Amino acid sequence: MNEGYMLWEKSKKLIPGGNMLISKRPNLFAPRYWPTYYKKAKGCFVWDLENKKYTDMSIMGIGTNILGYGNEYVDDQVLKAIKFGNMSTLNCPEEVELAEQLIKIHPWANMVKFARSGGEANSIAVRIARAFSGKDKVIFCGYHGWHDWYISASNKKGALTEHLFQDLTSKGVPTSLNGTSIPFKWNDLSDLKRIIIKNKEEIGAIKMEVTRNIKPSKEFLKGVRELCDYYKIVLIFDECTSGFRETFGGLHLKYGIDPDISIFGKALGNGYAISAVIGKEKVMNAAKDSFISSTFWTERIGNLAGLATLKEMKRINSWNLITNLGEEIQNKWKLTAKESGIDISVGVLPAISSFKFNSKNSLEYKTFLTREFLKRNYLASNLLFVSTEHLKIDLSEYFEILKNVFEKIAMRESGEIKEKLVPDNELCGETFRRLN
Amino acid sequence: MNEGYMLWEKSKKLIPGGNMLISKRPNLFAPRYWPTYYKKAKGCFVWDLENKKYTDMSIMGIGTNILGYGNEYVDDQVLKAIKFGNMSTLNCPEEVELAEQLIKIHPWANMVKFARSGGEANSIAVRIARAFSGKDKVIFCGYHGWHDWYISASNKKGALTEHLFQDLTSKGVPTSLNGTSIPFKWNDLSDLKRIIIKNKEEIGAIKMEVTRNIKPSKEFLKGVRELCDYYKIVLIFDECTSGFRETFGGLHLKYGIDPDISIFGKALGNGYAISAVIGKEKVMNAAKDSFISSTFWTERIGNLAGLATLKEMKRINSWNLITNLGEEIQNKWKLTAKESGIDISVGVLPAISSFKFNSKNSLEYKTFLTREFLKRNYLASNLLFVSTEHLKIDLSEYFEILKNVFEKIAMRESGEIKEKLVPDNELCGETFRRLN
Numbered sequence: 115m116n117e118g119y120m121l122w123e124k125s126k127k128l129i130p131g132g133n134m135l136i137s138k139r140p141n142l143f144a145p146r147y148w149p150t151y152y153k154k155a156k157g158c159f160v161w162d163l164e165n166k167k168y169t170d171m172s173i174m175g176i177g178t179n180i181l182g183y184g185n186e187y188v189d190d191q192v193l194k195a196i197k198f199g200n201m202s203t204l205n206c207p208e209e210v211e212l213a214e215q216l217i218k219i220h221p222w223a224n225m226v227k228f229a230r231s232g233g234e235a236n237s238i239a240v241r242i243a244r245a246f247s248g249k250d251k252v253i254f255c256g257y258h259g260w261h262d263w264y265i266s267a268s269n270k271k272g273a274l275t276e277h278l279f280q281d282l283t284s285k286g287v288p289t290s291l292n293g294t295s296i297p298f299k300w301n302d303l304s305d306l307k308r309i310i311i312k313n314k315e316e317i318g319a320i321k322m323e324v325t326r327n328i329k330p331s332k333e334f335l336k337g338v339r340e341l342c343d344y345y346k347i348v349l350i351f352d353e354c355t356s357g358f359r360e361t362f363g364g365l366h367l368k369y370g371i372d373p374d375i376s377i378f379g380k381a382l383g384n385g386y387a388i389s390a391v392i393g394k395e396k397v398m399n400a401a402k403d404s405f406i407s408s409t410f411w412t413e414r415i416g417n418l419a420g421l422a423t424l425k426e427m428k429r430i431n432s433w434n435l436i437t438n439l440g441e442e443i444q445n446k447w448k449l450t451a452k453e454s455g456i457d458i459s460v461g462v463l464p465a466i467s468s469f470k471f472n473s474k475n476s477l478e479y480k481t482f483l484t485r486e487f488l489k490r491n492y493l494a495s496n497l498l499f500v501s502t503e504h505l506k507i508d509l510s511e512y513f514e515i516l517k518n519v520f521e522k523i524a525m526r527e528s529g530e531i532k533e534k535l536v537p538d539n540e541l542c543g544e545t546f547r548r549l550n
Numbered sequence: 551m552n553e554g555y556m557l558w559e560k561s562k563k564l565i566p567g568g569n570m571l572i573s574k575r576p577n578l579f580a581p582r583y584w585p586t587y588y589k590k591a592k593g594c595f596v597w598d599l600e601n602k603k604y605t606d607m608s609i610m611g612i613g614t615n616i617l618g619y620g621n622e623y624v625d626d627q628v629l630k631a632i633k634f635g636n637m638s639t640l641n642c643p644e645e646v647e648l649a650e651q652l653i654k655i656h657p658w659a660n661m662v663k664f665a666r667s668g669g670e671a672n673s674i675a676v677r678i679a680r681a682f683s684g685k686d687k688v689i690f691c692g693y694h695g696w697h698d699w700y701i702s703a704s705n706k707k708g709a710l711t712e713h714l715f716q717d718l719t720s721k722g723v724p725t726s727l728n729g730t731s732i733p734f735k736w737n738d739l740s741d742l743k744r745i746i747i748k749n750k751e752e753i754g755a756i757k758m759e760v761t762r763n764i765k766p767s768k769e770f771l772k773g774v775r776e777l778c779d780y781y782k783i784v785l786i787f788d789e790c791t792s793g794f795r796e797t798f799g800g801l802h803l804k805y806g807i808d809p810d811i812s813i814f815g816k817a818l819g820n821g822y823a824i825s826a827v828i829g830k831e832k833v834m835n836a837a838k839d840s841f842i843s844s845t846f847w848t849e850r851i852g853n854l855a856g857l858a859t860l861k862e863m864k865r866i867n868s869w870n871l872i873t874n875l876g877e878e879i880q881n882k883w884k885l886t887a888k889e890s891g892i893d894i895s896v897g898v899l900p901a902i903s904s905f906k907f908n909s910k911n912s913l914e915y916k917t918f919l920t921r922e923f924l925k926r927n928y929l930a931s932n933l934l935f936v937s938t939e940h941l942k943i944d945l946s947e948y949f950e951i952l953k954n955v956f957e958k959i960a961m962r963e964s965g966e967i968k969e970k971l972v973p974d975n976e977l978c979g980e981t982f983r984r985l986n
C-alpha cells in the first residue's frame with residue numbers, strides 16, 4: 115500500500131471527489147497503483163511521497179508545463195515577484211506588458227483581460243460576447259470549463275457526450291439556462307448553419323476549440339468565420355489547451371482565421387496560474403458595460419510567469435521542438451503497434467499526442483500499460499503532453515517497455531493470453547473527450 | 551505627470567477598464583494623482599514606479615495582506631513550492647493538509663474545495679447548494695463576486711444598490727436568470743421571511759456576509775439559521791472579506807451560528823491566490839454530482855501560502871492585534887473629527903476600518919484627503935485594512951496630517967474656505983458598498 119494511495123483515501127473524505135481536478139484523479143490512470151501525490155517535480159521528472167523518481171511521459175501537469183517543471187528562467191522571474199512583493203494596493207505594471215506581448219503575437223487583437231484559471235477566462239469571454247451582442251445564446255464545440263454557461267448544456271441528456279464526458283449530468287446548474295448553450299458537431303458546417311438558422315437573432319457567440327480529435331479543415335474554420343460575419347455572431351476560439359503547442363500563440367494563427375476573442379490558459383505561465391482573454395477592441399470594450407472584477411486577478415506571479423514563459427518559448431522555438439518530438443513519438447507508437455500487431459489510433463496535435471486501443475478491452479489495456487510503466491518508474495498513459503524537457507532524455511527505455519506492453523496486449527487480443535491483463539479488474543475510467 | 555498615470559492611460563487602451571480589479575482603479579482614490587502601479591511592496595510600505603516610498607494606510611491589497619506585504623514566513627513556504635515544483639501531473643499533498651486545518655478551525659465543517667479566486671469560490675458554493683437542494687433560487691445579502699448567478703440580480707434596476715454599487719447594470723448576463731437571485735435587507739428577518747414565503751419550495755440557498763456596514767444582531771443570525779432549518783435551505787456565509795479579521799477563521803465563530811457552507815478568500819494566503827469553500831459533509835458531497843474542476847486549482851503555491859498564513863496568524867494572534875489597533879485608529883479618527891468640528895461616521899469591523907464624511911461634499915473631501923496624504927507619502931483614503939505591520943510603525947505623523955486635513959474640511963464645511971478643496975474638480979468615484 116503506497117503512501118499516495120493512503121493519502122488519497124483520506125483525501126476523499128475531506129475533499130469531494132478527492133482533489134480539485136478530474137484529470138488528476140488516480141482512477142483515470144491506475145486505481146490503487148498511481149502515486150497520486152508528488153513531493154518534487156523538475157524537468158520531466160516527478161518524485162512521489164516515498165521519494166520514488168518517475169519520468170513523466172503523461173500529462174505534464176495536464177499541459178501546463180511546455181518548458182518542463184521548474185524551468186529556471188521562469189522561476190527566476192517568479193522569485194522576483196516574491197522578492198519585490200507579489201501583491202499590493204497598487205497594480206503591477208507587468209500586466210500591461212503581458213497584454214502588449216499577447217497583442218503583438220496576435221495582431222488581430224487589441225485588448226486583453228487576465229484571470230487565474232481557464233474556466234474563469236471562458237466565463238469572461240462569454241460575458242463579453244453576450245454584453246457586446248446583446249444576445250444570450252452560445253453555440254459551442256469542445257470543452258470549455260466547469261461554469262454554468264457551459265455545463266448548463268448537460269441539463270439535456272447526452273449533449274456533452276462528444277465534448278466532455280459520455281452522458282455527463284451535472285446537478286446544480288439553473289434549469290432556466292436550458293437552451294442557452296447549444297453544442298454543434300465538429301467539422302460540420304451544415305450542422306452549425308442549421309443551428310444558427312433555427313436560433314436566428316438569438317445567437318451571441320460561437321465558442322470552439324481550434325482542433326479536436328480530428329483536425330479542422332481550412333474550409334471549416336473559414337466557413338465558421340463567414341457564418342459569424344454574416345449573422346453578426348462573436349467568434350471565440352478557446353485556445354487554453356491548443357495555444358503554444360504548434361504555433362507561438364493560438365493555433366488559429368496556423369490556419370489564418372482570426373476570431374473576435376481568443377482564450378489562453380494552461381501553458382501561458384508554464385505551470386503558474388495565469389489565463390488571458392484577448393480580443394478585438396470593439397468587442398472587448400463591452401467589458402466596461404459589465405461587472406468583471408476579482409482580487410486575485412491582480413496577483414503579480416501570473417504576469418511575471420507569463421512574460422517569462424513567452425520570452426523563453428520564443429527564444430527556443432518551443433512549439434517547433436515539441437511538435438517535432440511529438441511527431442517522432444507518434445510515429446514510433448504507430449510502428450511499435452504495427453510490429454506488435456495491435457490496432458491503435460493516434461491523435462491529433464503532435465505536442466498533445468494520444469493513442470487509443472481499438473478494442474473493446476481498451477480500458478483494461480490502458481490500465482495494464484500504466485501499471486507496467488509504473489513498475490519501471492514511468493508515469494505513462496495513452497496521453498502525452500510533450501515538453502521541451504523530453505528532448506533531453508533518452509526515450510529508448512520508454513519504447514522498450516511500450517513494446518513489451520503492446521506485445522502482451524497483442525497476445526491477449528489474439529486470445530493467446532486467456533487471463534485478463536488486470537486480474538483484479540480495477541480499471542481506469544474514461545478520460546475527457548477533448549482535443550486529446 | 552507621474553509615470554503611474556502615464557502607464558494607466560496606456561493601459562486603458564489595452565485592458566478594458568484599465569486593470570483587473572475595480573477596487574484598484576485610481577479613479578476610486580484620486581484621479582491623476584494616485585500612483586496606480588507599484589514596483590515593490592514590503593511590510594506596510596509600497597514603492598511606486600518612480601521608487602517613491604509610501605506608507606500604505608489604505609486597502610493593503612484590498613484586504614489580502616493581514617500579515618503585511620512579503621511576510622517572511624509565508625514567503626519562505628512559497629519559495630519551497632517553487633524550489634520543489636509548483637505543478638505536476640500528480641497532486642500536491644498540501645491541499646489535504648490545508649483542508650484539515652480549515653476543518654479544525656471550523657468544527658461544524660467536514661469537507662473542503664479549493665479555488666484560486668473569491669468569485670470562483672462563491673460560484674462553487676452556489677453550485678453545490680443548488681445541487682444539494684435541487685432548487686435554483688438564491689437569496690443573498692452583500693457582495694459575492696462577478697459571476698452570473700449573482701450579477702444576474704442587476705438585470706433588475708437598483709437591485710444591487712445596497713449590496714455593490716448604486717444602480718449597477720451589468721450587461722452580458724442571460725435574462726433567463728432573472729429572478730433566480732434575490733436580494734434581502736440586512737438585519738431584517740421579516741424581509742427575508744417574506745421573500746422565502748413568496749418563493750417557497752424554490753429557494754436552494756441563502757448567501758450572505760456575516761457583517762455589513764451595521765453589525766448583525768445575534769437574533770438576526772440566529773433567525774436566519776432557523777429559517778434555513780425550517781425551510782430546508784442551504785445557508786452560506788461568504789467570509790471572503792470578514793474571515794480572519796476578528797476571529798481565527800470565520801466571523802461566524804464569534805456569533806456561534808454555524809452555516810452549512812462558508813467561503814474564504816483574500817486573507818487566507820496573505821496575498822497569494824487561494825480561496826476555499828468549506829461545508830458540512832452531506833451538503834458538500836453534492837459536488838460529486840456536479841462537474842467542478844479546474845487546472846490551476848491544483849497549483850501548489852496557494853496551498854503552501856494558506857498553510858503558512860494560518861500558522862503565522864495563529865502564532866501571533868493576528869486577529870486580536872489588528873482588531874485592537876483598528877479600535878485605536880477608529881477612536882482617534884472620531885476624536886480628530888470631533889476636535890476639528892466635522893461630522894464623520896466610523897464603520898464597522900475594527901480590522902476593516904472606514905469612515906465617511908457626512909456631507910454633500912463627501913467625494914470632494916475624500917479626494918482632498920487622499921491628495922494631501924500623497925504629498926506626504928501616504929496611500930490613504932477613508933478605508934483602512936489593518937495589518938500586523940501597522941503595529942510596527944509610528945502613526946503620529948499620519949494623525950497629524952489627518953488633523954490638518956480635517957481642519958481644512960471643517961473650514962470648507964463652515965464656509966470659512968469658499969473655494970473647493972479640489973479646484974480641478976477631478977473627484978474620486980464611489981467605492982463598493984460592501985461591509986466596509
